[in-house]
Amino acid sequence: MSSSSVTPWYKQFWPWFLLGLLFSSIAFSMLFLFFSIRYYDGSISGDYYERGLGINQQLAKQEHASDLGLSATLQIDNLTGDVVIDLTGERQPETLHLALIFPTDSDFDRELTLTHVRDGRYVTTIEEPLQYRWYLQLQPETGDSAEWRLTGEARFPSEEEFDLVPGI
Template sequence: MQSTNSRRAASKVSSAPWYAHRWPWLLMLGPIIVVIAGIHTTWIAFTRQDALVVDDYYKQGKAINQDLSRDRVAASMKLRASIRYDASSGRLLGNVRSLGQPVGSSLTIKLVHSTQPQKDVVLQVQPDAEGSFAVALPMLDRARWQVSMEGAGRNWRLHDVWDWPVQRSVELSADRTD
């Protein structure tokens, strides 16, 4: 008697349509999630601007030679700079020297965020007679910053990478070896 009851139960279960069982739905869930994720990724790719690609890459490539000449001028002047960020006062402090003497002319300091160009900062500073400067700077994000310092006439340039806040300060030197 039990075998006929179990046969009836088995035939009852197998006679139900496929969509009444949970296993086909569970098996289809993975591919459905992948399709939805693909559609979402495609939407993100087409609606967000890629900040790492520049429109004038050809002009920037041609300008590399000019940049190298500015580095050579900085090396001939034996330029050195040190920069540190004091988060408690919200100030960028630094010192610039050429041939051991302080640099007193105005400078442009660029802090370029590694991935978000809207967070880039350009500062105009005027060092004092000792070559020291201090300028207000909003809170820096935890990031790897490209630091560039140029003279007023853009005839020289110092640059380096600053991993804030791992590095509390950065030393820029024209004669460093990469």
């Protein structure tokens, strides 16, 4: 008669291995749930259809800017915070509105109002220095009622000038 002793289940490898897989999948699921709730980006808006229809209006604004012969250069001094735009073309409004759009997080977006000082030069200041890549939109007024729009792209910090032109 052979006497083989059977070890209890809690001293064996396989039950703990299977329970470990189960508990790790639960832990990772909870972690992913936490991050998806905490960092929700809201990438799809509720009015996406209306926004899609508004693309034609944006194209018309940029075509109007092209018809007026508008273009601009932007320079931002990160040390002093000075923002300077030189606008060329037929229109020279008293103020310009510059939207600085961060590509991945709308919480970082900024709106600046620049005042006309002389001969198509507009100035303002910015409080915090800019970093990384930004999309630029220049309009004579804020919102969708603007008559024209110039667009561009910039990477900060930089000492060079950036062009703002009609176009997408």
